[in-house]
Amino acid sequence: MKTIMQSRRMHSFLGDPSAILGLIILLCFLFCALFAGMLAPMNPYDLASVDLANFLLPPSWMDGGMNAFPLGTDDQGRGILSTILYGLRTSLIVSVSVVTISSIIGIVLGMLGAYYGGLLDAFIMRAADTVFAFSTTLIAVLLLGMFESRGLGTVILAICIADWVKYARTIRGSVLEIKNYPYVTAAIASGARDFRILFRHILPNALPPIFVVMAVDMAVVIMLEATLSFLGVGVPLTEPSLGMMIAIGKNYIYAGMWWMVLFPGLTLIAMVVGINLFADWLREELNPKL
Amino acid sequence: MATYLIRRLLQGIIVLLAVSMVCFVMFRYTGDPVLMLAGKYATQEEREQVRVAYGLDRPVYVQYLSFLGGAVQGDFGKSYVSQISALRMILERFPATFELALVAISISFVLGVGLGVVVSIKPRGWLSRIIMAGSLFGISIPTFLIGILLVMAFSVYLGLMPSFGRGDTVQIGFWRTGLLTASGWYHIILPALTLSGYQLAVLIRLTRAGMRETLSEEYIKTAWAKGLAPHTVVLKHALRNVMIPIVTITGLSFGELIAFSIVTETIFQWPGMGNLLLTSIFETDHPVVVTYIMLAAFIILTINILVDVLYAFLNPRIRFD
Numbered sequence: 001m002k003t004i005m006q007s008r009r010m011h012s013f014l015g016d017p018s019a020i021l022g023l024i025i026l027l028c029f030l031f032c033a034l035f036a037g038m039l040a041p042m043n044p045y046d047l048a049s050v051d052l053a054n055f056l057l058p059p060s061w062m063d064g065g066m067n068a069f070p071l072g073t074d075d076q077g078r079g080i081l082s083t084i085l086y087g088l089r090t091s092l093i094v095s096v097s098v099v100t101i102s103s104i105i106g107i108v109l110g111m112l113g114a115y116y117g118g119l120l121d122a123f124i125m126r127a128a129d130t131v132f133a134f135s136t137t138l139i140a141v142l143l144l145g146m147f148e149s150r151g152l153g154t155v156i157l158a159i160c161i162a163d164w165v166k167y168a169r170t171i172r173g174s175v176l177e178i179k180n181y182p183y184v185t186a187a188i189a190s191g192a193r194d195f196r197i198l199f200r201h202i203l204p205n206a207l208p209p210i211f212v213v214m215a216v217d218m219a220v221v222i223m224l225e226a227t228l229s230f231l232g233v234g235v236p237l238t239e240p241s242l243g244m245m246i247a248i249g250k251n252y253i254y255a256g257m258w259w260m261v262l263f264p265g266l267t268l269i270a271m272v273v274g275i276n277l278f279a280d281w282l283r284e285e286l287n288p289k290l
Numbered sequence: 291m292a293t294y295l296i297r298r299l300l301q302g303i304i305v306l307l308a309v310s311m312v313c314f315v316m317f318r319y320t321g322d323p324v325l326m327l328a329g330k331y332a333t334q335e336e337r338e339q340v341r342v343a344y345g346l347d348r349p350v351y352v353q354y355l356s357f358l359g360g361a362v363q364g365d366f367g368k369s370y371v372s373q374i375s376a377l378r379m380i381l382e383r384f385p386a387t388f389e390l391a392l393v394a395i396s397i398s399f400v401l402g403v404g405l406g407v408v409v410s411i412k413p414r415g416w417l418s419r420i421i422m423a424g425s426l427f428g429i430s431i432p433t434f435l436i437g438i439l440l441v442m443a444f445s446v447y448l449g450l451m452p453s454f455g456r457g458d459t460v461q462i463g464f465w466r467t468g469l470l471t472a473s474g475w476y477h478i479i480l481p482a483l484t485l486s487g488y489q490l491a492v493l494i495r496l497t498r499a500g501m502r503e504t505l506s507e508e509y510i511k512t513a514w515a516k517g518l519a520p521h522t523v524v525l526k527h528a529l530r531n532v533m534i535p536i537v538t539i540t541g542l543s544f545g546e547l548i549a550f551s552i553v554t555e556t557i558f559q560w561p562g563m564g565n566l567l568l569t570s571i572f573e574t575d576h577p578v579v580v581t582y583i584m585l586a587a588f589i590i591l592t593i594n595i596l597v598d599v600l601y602a603f604l605n606p607r608i609r610f611d
Binding site: 146 | 429434446545552553557572579587590
């Protein structure tokens with residue numbers, strides 16, 4: 001039964017060129033991020049390998065460019081290509097951590113709330129209303145504005161504080177529906193314990209919509225991290241980040257130095273478009289209503 | 291309805307209280323307010339004086355209540371940096387942000403719904419495909435990047451558009467408007483486009499999805515069968531029903547608009563609240579940050595309640611019991 005399911009899904013996936021394109025883009029970026037240390041011509045955050053004399057060089061095919069820096073350098077003499085590769089790593093670490101942590105918290109709390117109702121459920125619904133009213137972006141900006149020190153950890157924490165609600169609300173809807181199905185009643189009647197009913201019987205059927213939310217959320221968090229770093233409340237100056245590269249490059253666009261903005265910008269767009277293409281396919285595939 | 295309204299108002303007040311508590315904790319425990327008020331080089335005695343003068347020697351709950359009492363009267367203290375009332379500083383910049391948001395929301399609403407309808411009428415046409423691909427890019431480009439790319443294209447390379455400031459403004463009472471001068475409109479175009487980008491893409495997708503569902507309903511088939519003109523069927527019969535969720539979602543995503551206005555204002559040096567917030571964060575000017583948060587919370591919650599009430603008027607079937 002399972003193999004038939006999988007093969008049907010595989011078939012639909014292979015018939016959708018944009019989904020394939022999306023996955024390929026995503027895998028490429030994942031590869032680049034994992035092996036940034038080997039692929040990058042230099043480590044832009046290792047002071048020994050950065051030479052300030054090479055600052056603001058254009059891409060290598062333009063006049064004054066150097067072959068050592070295929071996409072040019074920034075105002076500190078860091079190679080743009082190398083910084084992008086290391087920045088991808090930051091983007092993916094933040095987005096994968098946030099998606100993992102908030103989905104676990106959201107799924108557990110949402111499930112318990114929907115199954116038992118009561119105070120926990122009321123709390124989750126109010127938290128959801130509040131977070132949706134304020135938006136994750138605004139909450140993250142304001143929280144990071146309050147934090148004393150900023151780093152990768154605080155960025156992840158600030159996003160998670162608002163982000164788990166999305167998952168809790170999604171799973172809550174599914175569980176409320178599923179918990180009245182006859183097979184769940186049968187499990188209760190046969191004396192299964194709550195823990196088993198929740199995680200063995202209800203959870204597997206409530207998961208598909210969560211996968212869609214996770215895919216979309218990955219793209220959203222990548223953009224959010226870039227936005228926070230662009231504003232200067234995200235990762236510190238000592239960490240590579242696409243958003244911060246663009247913030248630095250912004251000061252030089254009037255001098256005609258477009259490469260500091262355009263290359264990291266295009267990388268960011270390509271990554272998010274890739275994830276969204278894949279997420280679109282996933283939504284059509286897992287949501288029978290549309 | 292009345293009970294519902296009262297319940298919503300109570301909920302709103304509870305959320306505001308929660309926000310105020312978070313703000314107070316931040317106010318009190320991140321950074322030493324005494325150090326900030328007295329200055330780094332104050333002696334121990336001077337610090338003690340400041341502590342007593344600002345009531346920081348009282349028990350925490352007394353401090354919170356007096357903070358709350360001040361907040362209710364619109365007194366959030368003075369800015370550490372400029373020594374002016376924090377609320378006045380923010381309210382002075384409110385019109386700039388409000389006008390930017392208003393123009394942006396108008397652009398995204400008109401274009402978003404319009405293009406969404408076009409896509410839903412001919413889903414397989416080449417124009418629809420272009421619009422949908424555009425909307426995919428719209429939700430995939432973060433607002434700050436849209437802004438910078440627009441500046442690069444229209445200000446740096448084409449030299450057509452100004453890239454910072456509000457241009458000429460006119461003062462009417464307490465309101466300083468840029469919408470009454472040609473230069474003001476000229477300056478608002480790029481920031482407003484930037485701010486509208488994301489919501490525009492979302493609205494196209496929402497309208498399309500809603501129209502796709504509605505156009506296949508029975509009463510639409512009846513309308514076609516009666517031989518009504520296409521624009522009557524699409525605009526009067528179908529779109530009207532789709533508008534209800536669209537208006538609601540636009541209203542409810544106001545928090546997002548405020549968040550992205552911070553980004554937009556930074557890029558275009560727009561003299562609004564968001565720009566002030568970011569400066570104040572970097573200067574650890576807590577009273578201004580706290581005032582911004584409380585004001586933003588108040589505005590967002592008010593709009594949410596208004597949208598809910600509006601929803602009841604638009605859709606009489608909804609009963610809040």
